[in-house]
Amino acid sequence: MAAAPENVPSFIAAQLSHLLAHFRLTLKVDQMWSADKYNSGPFDRFSLLIPYCLDFIRWDVIFDAESPNAAPDVIFGPEDDNFHPFHMPPSPESNNNCLSDWNYKDPSCLLTLIQFLRDQYVLYQRKRVEEVDDERLKFEISTILSREGIEMYTGSNAEKLEEVKFAVPLLDMNINNMVSCCPWRYSQKIYLQVVYPVGRKYTSVPSAPRLKLVSSPELKAVFSIDDVKLPSWVDGMCLAEYLPNLEEYLGKQVLEAVSLIEVRRQFIEALASPFGRPIEADPIFCRKATFLCASGVFTFLVHFMIPSQFPKQQPAVMLQSSQHFNSQMAPLKSRLISDYPWSPRWEPLQMAERICEFLADEALNFKRQCSEGQVQ
Amino acid sequence: MDDPPLQKIAISGPTLASLIQRFSTSPSAIRGLLFGHVTHLPTTPSDDSPSTVPTLLATVTGFLCSPSFHESSGDVIPSALHPHSSVLGWFSARRRSALRPSMRDFSVTSSLSSLSKFSTSIDNSNLNLKSNSPEQPSLFPPCVFLLLASPPFDNASSSHVHTHEYRAFQFRTGAQWFEPRSLDVVNIGPAFRGHYGAFIPTSSLPALDRGLCGSPMDDGGDERLARMKQAANDQRELDGCVEGFEVGKLSRMVGSDARSYTEGLEELYKKMLVKIQNLTSLVDESSAMVLEQENHNRKLKHKIFRSAAASE
Numbered sequence: 001m002a003a004a005p006e007n008v009p010s011f012i013a014a015q016l017s018h019l020l021a022h023f024r025l026t027l028k029v030d031q032m033w034s035a036d037k038y039n040s041g042p043f044d045r046f047s048l049l050i051p052y053c054l055d056f057i058r059w060d061v062i063f064d065a066e067s068p069n070a071a072p073d074v075i076f077g078p079e080d081d082n083f084h085p086f087h088m089p090p091s092p093e094s095n096n097n098c099l100s101d102w103n104y105k106d107p108s109c110l111l112t113l114i115q116f117l118r119d120q121y122v123l124y125q126r127k128r129v130e131e132v133d134d135e136r137l138k139f140e141i142s143t144i145l146s147r148e149g150i151e152m153y154t155g156s157n158a159e160k161l162e163e164v165k166f167a168v169p170l171l172d173m174n175i176n177n178m179v180s181c182c183p184w185r186y187s188q189k190i191y192l193q194v195v196y197p198v199g200r201k202y203t204s205v206p207s208a209p210r211l212k213l214v215s216s217p218e219l220k221a222v223f224s225i226d227d228v229k230l231p232s233w234v235d236g237m238c239l240a241e242y243l244p245n246l247e248e249y250l251g252k253q254v255l256e257a258v259s260l261i262e263v264r265r266q267f268i269e270a271l272a273s274p275f276g277r278p279i280e281a282d283p284i285f286c287r288k289a290t291f292l293c294a295s296g297v298f299t300f301l302v303h304f305m306i307p308s309q310f311p312k313q314q315p316a317v318m319l320q321s322s323q324h325f326n327s328q329m330a331p332l333k334s335r336l337i338s339d340y341p342w343s344p345r346w347e348p349l350q351m352a353e354r355i356c357e358f359l360a361d362e363a364l365n366f367k368r369q370c371s372e373g374q375v376q
Numbered sequence: 377m378d379d380p381p382l383q384k385i386a387i388s389g390p391t392l393a394s395l396i397q398r399f400s401t402s403p404s405a406i407r408g409l410l411f412g413h414v415t416h417l418p419t420t421p422s423d424d425s426p427s428t429v430p431t432l433l434a435t436v437t438g439f440l441c442s443p444s445f446h447e448s449s450g451d452v453i454p455s456a457l458h459p460h461s462s463v464l465g466w467f468s469a470r471r472r473s474a475l476r477p478s479m480r481d482f483s484v485t486s487s488l489s490s491l492s493k494f495s496t497s498i499d500n501s502n503l504n505l506k507s508n509s510p511e512q513p514s515l516f517p518p519c520v521f522l523l524l525a526s527p528p529f530d531n532a533s534s535s536h537v538h539t540h541e542y543r544a545f546q547f548r549t550g551a552q553w554f555e556p557r558s559l560d561v562v563n564i565g566p567a568f569r570g571h572y573g574a575f576i577p578t579s580s581l582p583a584l585d586r587g588l589c590g591s592p593m594d595d596g597g598d599e600r601l602a603r604m605k606q607a608a609n610d611q612r613e614l615d616g617c618v619e620g621f622e623v624g625k626l627s628r629m630v631g632s633d634a635r636s637y638t639e640g641l642e643e644l645y646k647k648m649l650v651k652i653q654n655l656t657s658l659v660d661e662s663s664a665m666v667l668e669q670e671n672h673n674r675k676l677k678h679k680i681f682r683s684a685a686a687s688e
Contacts, residue, residue: 011681033528035404035471037538045473045528060528062473066404066674068681071448073480075473082553084482086450100449 008032008043011068015110016046022111025051026186030058034065041065050118053153053167054193054214057121061110071102072110074117079155085120122151129154129164134198136206136238137164143240144168166194167214168239170247171254178258179222181284190215190225190250194239208233213250221285223257224308257308261286263348264306267315270348274356275302292322295363299323302359305336314342317355319363324370332370337362379489380498380513381430383417385520385544386560388437395439395467396540399524403674405470407484408441409457412464414498414516432498434464434520434546435562450483454491462496463488465520465547475525475541477554485547485554489519519547521554 008016020027028049034041044065049056060075076083086099098112129152130141144150153165168191175188195210211233213225231245264286272278275291279301282288289304301320307313319334326332340358342351399406417431445456445466457463466488468481477485488494495515524542544559 033472037472037526060474062405062470062478064404066677073470073478075476075478078474078476081476084486084552085479086483087486087552100447102448 007034007041009063009065009068011104012044012063012065014107015104018107019111019114022108023114024186027051027114028056048114050114052118052121053125053151053165054191055153055165059117068104069102071099072113074113080121080124083121083124085117085124088120088123125152125154128152132164132198134164134196137196137198140166140196140239143238144243147243162197164196164198166192166196166239168192168194168243170213170243171251173251173254175219175222175254175258178254179261179284183284184218186216188216188219190219190254192243192246208235208237209239220308221287222261222308223254227309228253260308260310264310267306267310267348267351268304270352271304271355273349274352293359293363295360295367298363298367300363300366311344311351314338314340314344315355317359319359319366321366321370334362334366334369379517379519379549380432381548381555382414382432382434382520382546382557383430384433384558384560385522385546386433386435386562387522387544388435389561389563391436391438392542392561395469395522396524396542398441399469399471400538400540402441402469403670405468406441407443407466407468408439409445409466410436410464410520410522411438411440411462412436412496414464414496416498416500432516434496434516436464436520436522439467446484446487450480450487452484452487452491454493457491457494461494463494463518464496464516465489465518465522467522467524469524471526472528473525474528475523475543477521477523477545481521481523482554485519485521485545486549486552489517489547489549492517494518517549519549521545521547522559 016029020029030047030049032043032046033039034043035045042065044063046061048059048061050059057080058077062073062075064070064072098109098116102109129137132154147168149169151167153167155163170190170192176182176184191214193210193212193214195212197207197209211230213228213230215223215225219225228250231242231249233242261284268278268281268286268289271289271291275293278289278291280288280290287306287308289306291302291304293300293302299322301322303318303320305316305318307315316336316338317340318336321332324332340362341354346354412435414432414434417433442456444453446452466484468478468484470478492515495517498514498516500514522542522544524540526538526540542559544557545554546557547553548555
């Protein structure tokens, strides 16, 4: 799982790979190093990047290669010197167990520890945000706290504090379940990032927060949040008023985007009638298909890149010669073509036939360009 | 009640040097206890704002590496400390890590500083008590924390310069946080004359069992006899150390008579040198033995873990 270097002691490698494989979020190991100055000893310490509030927090996990049965130590970020996960006031089940019951033979120990620490971190940040002296913020927290999974973040310095960040998970729908044969390991979520300016007491009306939609990059295959136009924030509005409209609107968009997968599938199937069976196609999101074509003796591949907004946006087409190669022995390719005749109102079969007609001419152009060395 | 705030923490140059030496030669992280005393700094009486600036100074005079005085959860095991000792605090030295208190550093410090029975008594003797000043606290809890680290990513990693950084904190038990304190390294030189002026030549000797007071006719006579013999041996060894330095002889070396005793003084120095040389070679030999034993232990430990890993 983890690309652990060879000189990681096995008792650490086992803990780490279990952690990376089973944590509910995507963790990253930023760096691994040894206690030795020349880095020649066993690698027993590493930096962990943990997603939090649409950003990452960086914690150093310090094992000791000399005492494998000792629990690791953790050094938190420089801003979090008040974060003491095992000494937080409301601790119903004081979870010292994962440290005192540390067993180096049980590879799930580190996972338990990091999970506990992150949960405590969520509470710690929430408490800090609640302590920020800002009327509007206090009101917002009181009205949206019932929503599950909200994460908050505030910088360290109370005097220089200028903003507080919220990450609000949107839509109570499981997008993974809506896509058949879904390949995603982690549950896809769309978040609204809300950044409140705070501490500006001289303004009478609190200014609008900065809003931004965030999703994991994988979701782009179906639905691009960049295409969403956020409803505008009216002065004096609060988040509890804003969210229902946004969620309703976004929910429709996601449903439509998922339904478009089927439209793209029909289009690829329609392409098969003039072009023959595709030699390669994306069967899940139907965003790509490649066909083998011939014009006389000139054989070439046609790549279709189908946008998520299909059929409103037409597919981009690229030709790739099977007979012409550049000096690095890579096959010659045409530019991305997306300016051919198109109407979203055509039937899939008509779309396929019109593209085929267009390509019949374009293939000759491309062949000539290949022989004259005009393309790369 | 919150513990009294320190103005700063001082450590003698040799103590810090030996701590760093221990740190840099140890195969892994080390931690242990700090010993010393707490005194009042001389105050300038001209100031009319009384007792707002803390005047306490904690001086670290010694340390003891002890890997096992706390649990892995960070809870200090009181039985692992000497029951009647006073502890100033503890230190943690870990290589190639950030110079910030870690999760464990916090837990251990929090646990240790709550153990008031290991408090150090504050020397209030040289304090000119004003009549209206509040009663001075007499005990100082073990709340000093000294953190040593080397930078995680040294730019000049190929160089042979080894950087060691350190920071000192006083842990405030009320607010539960580390308050950074400046660490004065007391060295020889004009800048530190003040320190030597106020130097008190006392140190707590190891608690030797003076079993001589009891009657030998008590029960368990054999055991008692053995202990008496041991005590007598210990006393003999101690006497051997001070041979030739009897107090009476020393007192003649100062004051107006001293001029006529230069010869005696030279002889004394010679004896001292020989003794120091002997001590050095003894320390050298025992260090070598300790190192050998440590290496042996490490090998055994690795063997155990290898066999444990293989049997899984």
